[in-house]
Amino acid sequence: MKNSPPRIAIVWRGDREARRTATPQNNRYHRIFEELAAVGLATESAVFDEEFADDVLEQLLAVDAVLVWVNPLDNGKTRRILDPLLRQVAEAGRFVSAHPDVILKMGVKEVLYETRHIGWGVDTRLYRTAAEFRETLLPTLRAEGARVLKRNRGNGGQGIWKVELVGSPPGRSSMVGVLEARSGSMPETVALAEFIARCEACFEDNGCIVDQPFQPRLPDGMIRCYMSEGRVVGFGHQLIKALVTPPPGSGSQPLQPGPRIMHPASAEPFRALKQKMEEEWTPEMMSALNIEELALPIIWDADFLYGPPDASGNDTYVLCEINVSSVFAIPDEAPAEIARAMASRLRRSAMQL
Template structure:
């Protein structure tokens, strides 16, 4: 008699039809299914929707581990039901990645403020209430240069704004130009007071706003550093167009991003960043946020913009976001690293049990 292989549920969002039709082969995570099976696991789909919560909970309580790919915001749906469900599964002794409590520490924009002292940080401010935001975010502050405002939880550029001072028209008020990072956005001129009122919703349910200086090298592209636990497993490089002001006049359509070019962890141009992530910045983040190695997500990424060159002319890197909830697409090497990390985590769990 042989022991059954450990069951690993892979969770993503879909409706009942998608749940009924899902197999390890017919979805975008098929490479992850393949690599998990190759190291001796029995991976299975676990398509989630709020209407299916009881059914999904029953399934997850019957497996050994859970890997989750669900965005915080998706066509108006949130993780309000999913996160308590995952906490219940974890409390029952199942390994869950990423755990909702870990997401709240490192997968929100507030991490930019909490880790601003780390080498990836810049002048970062935090507004916890609308009153604080209205009192502090004043025209004289904007006169020093454009700022980028970010709501605490979101994805796809929602609630991320480039804000620039335009002028003070006759009759009072302060005109600003705002550009949201989500796809197809175009600049809008608006009174500062009206824009601040528009942001009131970002403070609901314990939300906040993070405020950073705009990075002038943004048009040079963004580097996405893919991590499995504390190991770099690849890089993605992309000429992003979010927050890049399109040309004015006729034909000033929203700019479209270039393709994301994937690179292995060994790619030479990124070795300085790799070393800093593995030996300095990730350990410092863990210490600051109180995250143990065993709780780091199986897959996560850190997005960097180029900062000003240092005194020797070398590139510096500015963290603009950490993604934890639903990291995909991923480099070709990442599925095998996910499987390796899962095997290691479950082995550690069995030894400590």
């Protein structure tokens, strides 16, 4: 009798009705379902919510591999229940991508501090306690100018702020200009002590804040480098408006970002970045974070801003974030690469048995 194909579950967040009605065709991941099927893998939907987590666990324990698209923050919900569930599935011998432990290494802002020594890094500080944050922030702003502060876990610009000192009346407390990266945010001027108090929640549950210099070339856009394991599978370039201060006279309307323009991995403008990612920076990241090749996520991305040109006038790149928990939208070529990587991973796992 012919062996049945490996079973792959795709996990995303939804309610009971979404779980009941989910098919490989009626969701944003339909291209991934199609490509997985094209390489001979059996697929199924695994819509998740904390309300029926036990049902999802039972389902995932019955498949061979799990691909997960769930944000760390989503309308007040976190991955506090999901991550232990996925660890249990992995411990039972199922392949999980991305594994929660790998997310805690790669997909948090602390990675910017831990990899600051490699070619994508800049002068990056790390605050592990509210006391250290209170003591250090003002001297840093005075000495270095505008900084970008980032809570360790988040998405959609939540908990990312551009902060800079502004003029304060004599004898008054220091004032700062603050702009959050969250969509719809507008600049505000607040007392430094008030802003620091707002940030204290970032240190709960062993949280931290990462501090990087503001990049003046931010208006030139952000480059999203899409990766499947250690290979570049495409790029997205977007003229972002997060952390860009609206010009005077623009009123109370926040700036709107431009569209993300997708490019194939072979795109000439990003040839140097592709080479750096595949040959230098990803291996160096793996070494710094103690991540084995087989643990690299099936799909992840690294977001870069343009740094100052080098001595030859070539662009340099500054890492501002790595996304692992829920990487979407993706280039047209990426679903086939995801399927290829999954099939290869399962073959290698089978050979080790």
